[in-house]
Amino acid sequence: MRNNTGSVRPLSVVVTIIVAGLVIVSFMFLRHGVAAQEQSLLQSDTSQLALVLNEGISAIGAPLNTLGQVMAATQDSPSLFRAQTGFLSVSPGSSIAVANSVAGRYTVVLAAGPDFVVGQALPPPLATAVASGGGSLSGTKVLHIGDKTFLGLVVHTNSSPPGPVVIGLTRITPSIPSKSQAPPYQQLYVSLYASATADPAQLISGNLGLRPLPNPVGNSVITVGSSRWLVLASAKSPLVGTASRLTPWVVGAAGLVIALLVGLTSEILARRRRYAEGVATERTEELIAAQASLVNRERLSAVGEMATVIGHExxxxxxxxxxxxxxARTRLSGHDDAELDGYLDRLERETNRAASLCEDLTSYMREREAVLIPVELKSIVDEVLESTPPPTGIEVDLGFLGVYLQADRAQLVQMLTNLITNAYQAMPDGGTLRVSGSERDGYFEISVEDSGEGIDPEVIDRLLEPFFTTRAVGTGLGLAIVKRFADAHNGTVSIENGESGGARMTIGLPYSKSGVTT
Amino acid sequence: MNENVRILVLVADDNAGIRDTTAAILRAVGYTVTEASDGQAALEEIDKKRFDVVLLDVQMPRQDGIAVVETMIDDAPPPVIMMVSAYDFDTDLRHHLNQRVFKYLKKPVPPKELIEAVGQAARL
Incomplete structure (x- = not known):
């Protein structure tokens, strides 16, 4: 049979791998493109954000600058300070102070808001920031004063050094995420550092608190006076849009499906081709076998015909x-030449053997359909026993044979003659021949059993083959003829060793009681 | 043996070897034997003499053994006929010739069987 299962063809695997490889490369390329586009958009947003922040800081720094100039011009006029700071509308978390340097220490001379008291010395971190600052406006680093955290803007006035400084101080809580939903916080996660690098200690504010921003991250630096602050931002949802973001995945998934389909199609085509080749091969083999069988049959037929002619002739x-x-024997009777008698005996045996070979050969080779007529089995057995009487020392025991069978008379006689002759030959020292019959499963079985030594089980299967014999004399065709004739009757032949140890050969012929008309 | 001399036997067979040797065996046991090499010759011999026993090969040229039997059916008194053949005698033939044929012998006929069969025929 053709086997169309089995392993997948290498070509299909290669095709699938190539297409899948192309799909993966396309996927990577698209994904890289989308990521680059995302980064580009984010950077643009971050830069815009930096500009906005810069403007905001400038908006806070400008009034402080003005206040610094007013304080310098008025020698720290309290009334003008109050008017100016009131104008600045100091928010609850913010404080403003004017400090003067006396003997290297800054002391608050004017104060507004909760975190400055007039006369106090500036706390050390703030004093350090003020001392290191320069120019008109600068931002401080993140300041830890007491248990609070601040961010300051400092304006140095340009009066005689070290002139008064104006300090704006704002409480910050960088660890708490900013809840602002105002643009751009709606779309972006933002972190603002009071340094040019993303130093967590310098985080001013962020809507993720101290947590790092998810990638990708855009960055921009803004300048606050002489200080540089870093702005980092990342998108809450992809800026390129869902469709663009999904494109590589859609292309990848669709591509892999196509790769599989291409592979599958290749496999199906390969299998169909192989199936067709298999069918063609099978048909060719069948044709060759049929032709060989025909040639063989013709040859056998010719051989059979020749054998029949030779046997007859x-x-x-x-x-x-x-x-x-x-x-010759008659003429020589009465002589006393024992050696000549031996020659003649041998000549007679060999001639008879040749004659029986001719007989068997023509019987075996003759193609003749069985002509079925009702025959009485018992009379046939009697006839056979009469024409081939048992040799001395062999007793005949007949069982039940009282039936009529539909059989070819001549073929049945020949079958029984061969079986009975066989049984005689199996008992050279005498014994009992038993011929009996019984009905079984639509057949009438005729058994011929001897009391000889039985048959070697190894050769039982070969005994029905033509020219197979275990005896020194015999053509090896006797049982083959029985088989051929039984086949012509749609019957059976079986050979076994009986309970007594001798051989039992059984012919089964189709039989039904009602089917036999006499 | 002397009794056998009066018994006339016809042996009809186209095979000279079989015919000669068969006749020789029968002569050896005393019969008076005539030979015929085909069916036509057999009928001519039967016309000339009144045979006691006729041995007919079934397959012979000119007229075969069966035709010989059918032709001589009106002869009276009829000889005892035995048919000899290298082939099996099928049932139809046996049935057809049933009334006229005493015995069917299959070739090669063992000499003892031949002598016994002719002896039986001669005593009829």
Whole structure:
């Protein structure tokens, strides 16, 4: 049978891998493009954000600058300070102070808001920031004063050094995420550092608190006076849009499906081709076998025909030889030459053997359909026993044989003759021949059993083959003829060793009681 | 043996070897034997003499053994006929010739069987 399962063809695997490889490369390329686009958009947003922040800081720094100039011009006028700071509308978390340097220490001279008191010295971190600052406006680093955290803007006035400084101080809580939903916080996560690098200690504010921003991250630096602050931002949702973001995945998934389909199609085509080749090969083999069988049958038929002709034609010369031998013996009767007698005995045996070979050969080779007529089995057995009587020392025991069978008379006689002759030959020292019959499963079985030594089980299967014999004499065709004739009756032949140890050969012929008409 | 001399036997067979040796065996046991090499010759011999026993090969040229039997059916008194053949005698043939044929012998006929069969025929 053709086997169309089995392993996948290498070509299909290669095709699938190539297409899948192309799909993966396309996926990577698209994904890289989308990521680059995302980064570009984010950077642009971050830069815009930096500009906005810069403007905001400038908006806070400008009034402080003005206040610094006013304080310098008025020698720190309290009334103008109050008017200015009131104008600045100091928010609850913010404080403003004017400090003067006395003997290297800054002391608050004017104060507004909760975190400055007039006369106090500036706390050390703030004092350090003020001392290191320069120019008109600068931002401080993140300041830890007491248990609070601040961010300051410092304006140095340009009066005689070290002139008064104006300090704006704002409480910050960088660890708490900013809840602002105002643009751009709606779309972006933002972190603002009071340094040019993303130093967590310098985080001013962020809507993720101290947590790092998810990638990708855009960055921009803004300048606050002489200070540089870093702005980092990342998008809450992809800026390129869902469709663009999903494109590589859609292309990848669709591509892989296409790769599989291409592979599958290649596999199906390969299998169909192989199936067709298999069918063609099978048909060719069948044709070759049929042709060989035909040639063989013709050859066998020719051989059979030749064998039949030779077998027939040899009968006449053999018959003449047998007759001449008889005449020679008659003429020589009364002589006392034992050696000559031996030669003649041998000549007679060999001639008879040749004659029986001719007989068997023509019987075996003759193609003749069984002509079925009702025959009485018992009378046939009697006839066979009469024409081939048991040799001395062999007793005949007949069982139940009282039936009529539909059989070819001549073929049945031949079958029984062969089986009975076989049984005689199996008992050279005498014994019992038993012929019996019984009905079984639509057949009538005729058994011929001897009380000889039985058959070697190894050769039982071969006994029905033509020219197979275990005896020194015999053509090896006797049982083959039985088989051929039984087949012509749609019957069976079986050979086994019986309970007594001798061989039992059984012919089964189709039988039904009602089917036999006499 | 002397009794056998009066018994006339016809042996009809186209095979010279079989015919000669068969006749020789029968002569050896005392019969008076005539030979015929085909069916036509057999009928001519039967016209000339009144045979006691006729041995007919079934397959012969000119007229075969069966035709010989059918032709001589009106002869009276009829000889005892035995048919000899290298082939099996099928049932139809046996049925057809049933009334006229005493025995069917298959070739090669063992000499003892031949002598016994002719002896039986001669005693009829």
């Amino acid at each position: 040899l009968r006449n010369p053999l018959g003449a030889a047998i007759n001449l031998l008889f005449l």
